[in-house]
Amino acid sequence: MTRPVDVVVIGGGQAGLAAGYHLRRLGIEFVILDTQAAPGGAWQHTWDSLHLFSPAAYSSLPGRPMPPQPGQTYPDASHVADYLTDYEKRYHLPIQRNTRVGAVRRQGDRLLVEADTGTWAARAVISATGTWSRPFLPAVAGRDIFTGRQLHTVNYRSPTDFAGQRVVVVGAGNSGAQIAADLALAGEAEVTWVTQRPPRYLADDIDGRALFDAATAHRQALNAGRTDTGGVASLGDIVAIPPVRADRDAGLLTAQPMFTRLTATSARWDDGHEAGADAVIWCTGFRPALAHLAPLNLRTPRGHIPTDGTRAVDEPRLHLFGYGDWTGPASATLIGVGRPARDAARQITELLQ
Template sequence: MTAAEHRVQVLVIGGGQAGLAAGYHLRRAGLDFAILDAAPAPGGAWQHYWESLRLFSPAAYSSLPGRPMPGQAGTEWPDAEHVAEYLAEYEKRYELPVHRPVGVASVTNAGDGGLLVRTDEGDWHARALVSATGSWTRPFVPAVPGRELFTGRQLHTTGYHRATDFTGRRVVVVGGGNSGAQIAADLVGHAAAVRWVTRRPARLLPDEIDGRALFEIATRRVQDGGPRISDLGDIVATEPVRAARRAGLLTDHRMFTALTPAGPRWADGEPWPADAIVWCTGFRPALVHLAPLALRTGARGRIATTGTRAVSDPRIHLLGYGDWTGPASATLIGVGRTARQAVAEITGLLN
């Protein structure tokens, strides 16, 4: 199979919420495009989240462009399964040209001003590319001394599914963000003991701040330099988190200094025997496919962007990577606006 057999104006890599939002605006712009998704089924990362996860916002405030998310019976706050079903329906509704499962190996210069994308299902040629691969496939775990010595179970957020898997166990949850707080609260009442560990004191956002408010804050920040979300706190105070805190069952502890075969050990020598550690320590953008283009710069190896466009290559847009392309671009409600801007730039480049 040659590059000429798959030739489009724009190729989107990633079939989650960011890729679908890009597809929606590419279709409206009348561009010839395709979406490549490595997953065997639609739904993006939402099909892999833990069972108790709920959106921060009601369905009406968690929609992709053109199609409001329907509500979920019995709750104001839809769960991850509902979101995955919504994404699958969205993809079908707009007849988006998603090819799956297709694993992308690399993106290189084609020699004619275009881009050559090599995949495990053949090659593609495109004049512009939207990378919307997210970060779920690149979980990050810090290099804690003794991590390889611990004899209990270690898993990342990506491997956590339900609290009942840890019934009667002593569990350490590491991470001061939303996933750490929510998983620790989820475990309370099931695990024999839960110790929530964070690098700095946990900062819950005010109770009235949900996903709607977060999007508004992020938007104002971009438009007029308003307050940053991090100025207010780090964790959305969902009801399970608030309830566990009120009951005195969810207290954050500072980070341990090392792991022993039996569990964590703190600087003062205090041990805490544990059966499992859940690392809720974040992710890194899944961008290895762009490595041949040498877009990364600086000591931290980030791809410099203006909006979503790579500064060093106007053919490349990054969509849905949070801090790299704006916090709103990593949200259901925010990615549509960001995708629209990216497609507008791509249309200008191609015309």
């Protein structure tokens, strides 16, 4: 049985909740389909020590300020998950859990959203599936013969899981620096941190609010045809949160250049230098989770769907945000997702009239 509805939102994390808030305010009929069994999106699956880059006051979804976490300047991931849980209850958002969307197809004036719990016929679709479910692993020589443990950022939880082990952490971004710092600070593992290029730390006083402002200014400059400001990338790659800063200043967080290959038991460089390894943690980023949109044939060879704001250029009934700056400045952040969600809801309102 196919169920008609005005809008289907695919994904119940922070982007999906922001979409739901604005759709509710505009009186639009919608449903949110989410693969998770519980609220909180990706925040319920992060490593134990993860904290936000910004204070709670600068980390809120539209309509509901995040309350501060007692004793913490920067809230931890569990506090964020609790906030998202409260958010969806507060606004009575219609979320259908344990629901995986396999495909979105065109059928006349509707988009068919095919899920493992049934099919929805929507007049518009918002895709807000994010990137957490699509970790990227680089094609490094020897990765298939390494006999130790290999895991991605999404699988890391705590330094205690690596007590007494030699761990190679790969990645020059925030996750690589934070996980290397987490392991080094605990002192339970021998840590080798490797990066493709020398780490670029942002100034110590920069947090997520400044990053959001930089991303917004970058997008506004491009939209107005002004000189490219460089955005967040011009500031650096790593936010110097307190644990990272402490390890860096203590000399515990020194990066080596990227190794050339893995052997069965080590990482090896061109000069013959080796670092023994019991585990490799790949902090090498993510790709947008867009497989459900494949039947619409919208993706470019680079994997993105061209958008005008949040709206797909070649399918105006489809909106995307929460994947990165290409779907709105800082749209993959708590503070940044509200604006593209609002814009998408307004455009959908016009479409439905």
